[in-house]
Amino acid sequence: MKARIDLMRVNPGIVQALLGLERQVRQAGFDSRLLDLVRMRASQINGCAYCLDMHSKDARANGETEQRLYGLSAWREAPYYSARERAALEWTEALTLVAQTHVPDEVYERVRVQFSEDELAHLSLAVVAINGWNRLNVAARTVAGDYVAGSLAKVHAAS
Numbered sequence: 001m002k003a004r005i006d007l008m009r010v011n012p013g014i015v016q017a018l019l020g021l022e023r024q025v026r027q028a029g030f031d032s033r034l035l036d037l038v039r040m041r042a043s044q045i046n047g048c049a050y051c052l053d054m055h056s057k058d059a060r061a062n063g064e065t066e067q068r069l070y071g072l073s074a075w076r077e078a079p080y081y082s083a084r085e086r087a088a089l090e091w092t093e094a095l096t097l098v099a100q101t102h103v104p105d106e107v108y109e110r111v112r113v114q115f116s117e118d119e120l121a122h123l124s125l126a127v128v129a130i131n132g133w134n135r136l137n138v139a140a141r142t143v144a145g146d147y148v149a150g151s152l153a154k155v156h157a158a159s
Helices: 012-026 032-046 049-061 066-070 083-096 105-114 117-140 151-158
Strands: none
Touching: 012 117, 032 049, 032 083, 032 117, 049 066, 049 117, 083 105, 083 117, 105 117
């Protein structure tokens, strides 16, 4: 497989713009494992192999179990996600599939039990960011497989 576009080579500003969203998300202070699940779930829905490769490696490096990663696409039926994680995953799906779901009020009400308004705004931004990354990487056909766990953290530390 060959990439269509090397986004960093063509215009690093595009990647930097999305990293700006990620910097804001980090200010919410979410547990990295929760964000890993959110990023993985959106990437599953969007079929982004590059992001699935990246975030599964980072999730494992952050202590996530293989069982929880393997069961993520069936999180509703799996017993090993917390109520807060379930709310985040439901919100992720509703926002990722916004054209179909229009983010129902009942989903919002369930999520608000677990997240403050500020947290929900930041969680929404995390979903916006991963959907942006997914769309850029799918469009560019960014090749999966070479990502090294922790590389994204180094990029964040440098920015």
